[in-house]
Amino acid sequence: DQQVKQNSPSLSVQEGRISILNCDYTNSMFDYFLWYKKYPAEGPTFLISISSIKDKNEDGRFTVFLNKSAKHLSLHIVPSQPGDSAVYFCAARTGGSSNTGKLIFGQGTTLQVKP
């Protein structure tokens, strides 16, 4: 059972435009959500996160939105740059007393930003 889903395997956008990557989850016990970025032949690197008590977190060109009622989060990249081309993983964590540090990852979305 995939608790975190990224239903779009790939996304292609033009340089300078907005990239929107989506993620859905099923477990209402998730209290923290993260986005990781992965280039070929490298490990994932942390990009941005959001606590379940917030609905938006912004860091430069990257903004993550959380809609708890819909169990949906999205990552917005504005403006998109060719260097943003990578695989983006959404991840979720169960916190509180059951926090084991385990991250549940989505399948990933490959973003291509065309010059």
Place this chain on the structure above:
Amino acid sequence: EAQVTQNPRYLITVTGKKLTVTCSQNMNHEYMSWYRQDPGLGLRQIYYSMNVEVTDKGDVPEGYKVSRKEKRNFPLILESPSPNQTSLYFCASSPMSASYNEQFFGPGTRLTVL
């Protein structure tokens, strides 16, 4: 430089031949974890460790063993590898905190079991 290192980066082996993938971090992190990445499945946790001598199963532990004798090292052991363990493996570490937010990943080990 703060980093997580894995060795080897690439490995081709045969069914049943025991192997170990090493993982080492130089950030004094308490928490370490192993993931495997497979197409269409994202990353799935194999084992994790919250500190020295403390390890526990993740979502897909079958066929794997780990040990945590030192804080910096967390080797992944495949006692009798099988073809379904062909995958891309990542080791990760993070400080022991309430959030575990930012896990630092190694560069990955691509394993092929024939």
